[in-house]
Amino acid sequence: MEGVLNQLPIGLSIGAVLLLIALGLTFTFGQMGVINMAHGEFIMAGAYTTYLLQGVGFLVALPAAFVVAGLMGLVLEWVLIRRFYGRPLDTLLLTWGVSLILQQLARDLFGAPNVQVLSPEWLRGGIGILPYNRLFIMALAVLSVVAIWAYQHRTAQGRRMRAVMQNRRLAATSGINTGRVDRLTFFIGSGLAGVAGVALTLIGPVGPALGTYYIVDAFLVVVAGGLGRLRGAVLAALGLGLLNSYAEFWTNASLAKVMVFVVIIGFLQLRPQGLFVLRTRALT
Amino acid sequence: MTAFQDSQPAIEAPPPDPAAPAPAEPSVTGGPSVTGGPSVTGGPGRRARLAGPAAFAAVAVVMLVVMPLALEPFRLGLLAKYLCYAIVALGIGLAWGKGGMLTLGQGVFFGLGGYAMGMYLKLHDAGGDLPDFMVWSGVEKLPALWGPFGNPAFALAMVVVLPVVMALLLGALVFRQRVRGAYFAILTQALAAALVILLVGQQGLTGGTNGLTNFFDFFGQDLAADSTQRGLYLVVALVLGVLYLAAWQLVRSRFGRLLVAVRDGEDRVRFLGYDPATVKTLTFAISAGMAGIAGALFVPVVGIISPALLGVVPSLELVVAVAVGGRYALAGAVLGAVVMGYAKTYFSEELPEAWLYLQGALFILVMTLAPKGLAGVAAALRHVRTSRRAAA
Numbered sequence: 001m002e003g004v005l006n007q008l009p010i011g012l013s014i015g016a017v018l019l020l021i022a023l024g025l026t027f028t029f030g031q032m033g034v035i036n037m038a039h040g041e042f043i044m045a046g047a048y049t050t051y052l053l054q055g056v057g058f059l060v061a062l063p064a065a066f067v068v069a070g071l072m073g074l075v076l077e078w079v080l081i082r083r084f085y086g087r088p089l090d091t092l093l094l095t096w097g098v099s100l101i102l103q104q105l106a107r108d109l110f111g112a113p114n115v116q117v118l119s120p121e122w123l124r125g126g127i128g129i130l131p132y133n134r135l136f137i138m139a140l141a142v143l144s145v146v147a148i149w150a151y152q153h154r155t156a157q158g159r160r161m162r163a164v165m166q167n168r169r170l171a172a173t174s175g176i177n178t179g180r181v182d183r184l185t186f187f188i189g190s191g192l193a194g195v196a197g198v199a200l201t202l203i204g205p206v207g208p209a210l211g212t213y214y215i216v217d218a219f220l221v222v223v224a225g226g227l228g229r230l231r232g233a234v235l236a237a238l239g240l241g242l243l244n245s246y247a248e249f250w251t252n253a254s255l256a257k258v259m260v261f262v263v264i265i266g267f268l269q270l271r272p273q274g275l276f277v278l279r280t281r282a283l284t
Numbered sequence: 285m286t287a288f289q290d291s292q293p294a295i296e297a298p299p300p301d302p303a304a305p306a307p308a309e310p311s312v313t314g315g316p317s318v319t320g321g322p323s324v325t326g327g328p329g330r331r332a333r334l335a336g337p338a339a340f341a342a343v344a345v346v347m348l349v350v351m352p353l354a355l356e357p358f359r360l361g362l363l364a365k366y367l368c369y370a371i372v373a374l375g376i377g378l379a380w381g382k383g384g385m386l387t388l389g390q391g392v393f394f395g396l397g398g399y400a401m402g403m404y405l406k407l408h409d410a411g412g413d414l415p416d417f418m419v420w421s422g423v424e425k426l427p428a429l430w431g432p433f434g435n436p437a438f439a440l441a442m443v444v445v446l447p448v449v450m451a452l453l454l455g456a457l458v459f460r461q462r463v464r465g466a467y468f469a470i471l472t473q474a475l476a477a478a479l480v481i482l483l484v485g486q487q488g489l490t491g492g493t494n495g496l497t498n499f500f501d502f503f504g505q506d507l508a509a510d511s512t513q514r515g516l517y518l519v520v521a522l523v524l525g526v527l528y529l530a531a532w533q534l535v536r537s538r539f540g541r542l543l544v545a546v547r548d549g550e551d552r553v554r555f556l557g558y559d560p561a562t563v564k565t566l567t568f569a570i571s572a573g574m575a576g577i578a579g580a581l582f583v584p585v586v587g588i589i590s591p592a593l594l595g596v597v598p599s600l601e602l603v604v605a606v607a608v609g610g611r612y613a614l615a616g617a618v619l620g621a622v623v624m625g626y627a628k629t630y631f632s633e634e635l636p637e638a639w640l641y642l643q644g645a646l647f648i649l650v651m652t653l654a655p656k657g658l659a660g661v662a663a664a665l666r667h668v669r670t671s672r673r674a675a676a
Binding site (some may be wrong): 029033084088089092094097101212219221229253254264265269274 | 374386388449453457458462463465466467469470473474475477478479481482483484485486596600603604607637640641643644645646648649651652655
């Protein structure tokens, strides 16, 4: 019984990290139809930013990682991806090329072996079965979701973002600068990946391939949650995080991923477009 | 923006790409240029009709006669390996290029075929004892899963049956629910990731990270002998040729036209009374079967099958090879796999640090400048030449 309970914070914090990663993916995917394989490398960028800022303080690393990863996303969108709208499958291969380059760049800059980031004093220890570092990650995810919700529903810029996501052409005809909205969405989404990178330094080492371990699961969250849906991403991320950690606990690590895959396929039989669907009359 | 382009009836031609190399064709204002763009199969006329078969025959002679004589055994073995990848690429060209299904998990089917063959070879070499790696990992009795693979007929059948059944199952579950496009790509990628973790974890059953290796005897032939390797090369080249012709026939058939129609307008095909899910599932299964055959040939040629050869990265690399070669033409897919295979070997020998940069830069350049790949560039050049001749 104690083992079952111990698994809970692990599952929830993995879900929280997946959520931070998937938030950016679900918006860029839902709004622009872009499948960004380089998203994993923004996580890595956030983690290495934390590594570089170790002496300065952990709380400085959070905004720094957000800005570094966000700017990388902004540049990627501005230089390459905006030429690819309407060709979602091509963006997948394009951004994979970008991801290869960024990984090699990290290897050349920081070396191939993993580096360790020392977690700050105040995040060591915990209350009962709840370690502080995992609690902190969950709090980070909750804060990010609240911030995104407030941005989308309480600011003019966020309203434009929702408009473009629901109907790009109509939004453009109504005078919204869709290119600007796209860039901003990319900045925020990539920045959140950077924040996820900061969170990951608390539970493991940092390496050039850090992003590749999470990107596939994060995409599954997007698929299960429904495109561009905040609620869907939250539920799917927590579900997948818990499913992952409990499947590993009850069977073994090698069967867990297969089980997760089977569950997702089964789930898509019931809800082919994910938990929450943006209702439109469009056919494809 | 591709805003209103989908209102064109584009059943035969690939979907219009804004960044595609623009056909050097002055657009006549108001002219009835509905089909637009250079046709890859060439124009009418006897010359063009004979060009395809003649080129195929020439390539066949080079591959089957010239290459075995000209290349030393090591290089011939490398070429055989690339041709195995070309078989997978052919399947990707069919599923993705013709059918629009971006499959990022062909490594899974490649692996199923490869492991089926590897298990037979392992059992054959062990000659009634336990395979060596099982002894090392402390397995005492042959697992039940392995038993039937001692029979060569069963193992060879499984090379095709396993991938095809798996693809039929996945395709039926996914395409019936109209899960498509990027969703399908993500699911196949997740499948590849899951299979790798499964194979690595089941050390005693699959050989773990090392996979299955150390094969000595291939149906009575010594695998280390040059003559066996040369024979294997010929088998691989022949299989590729036969599968290529079969795929070409398939694309020309009514089924092939339906497939392309599904790619360009799935809903329209459904409204016409066809079932796109069946067309897609069957095509996906065919491409999986090809990958399985390729995996089975790969094992004796290269001498190993391991999780690292069939995960997310190798699967994606093959898709990219198809994109580089040209996804809309089957020949482009095959060419891409061979070219990228050579490029990888050459650059990782000569410039190991720069290879990943080069590979990444290459994808970006191809996707930005030539989304139809080498085949598209060739077609554009041909088009320029014919229009110049027409002008003269």
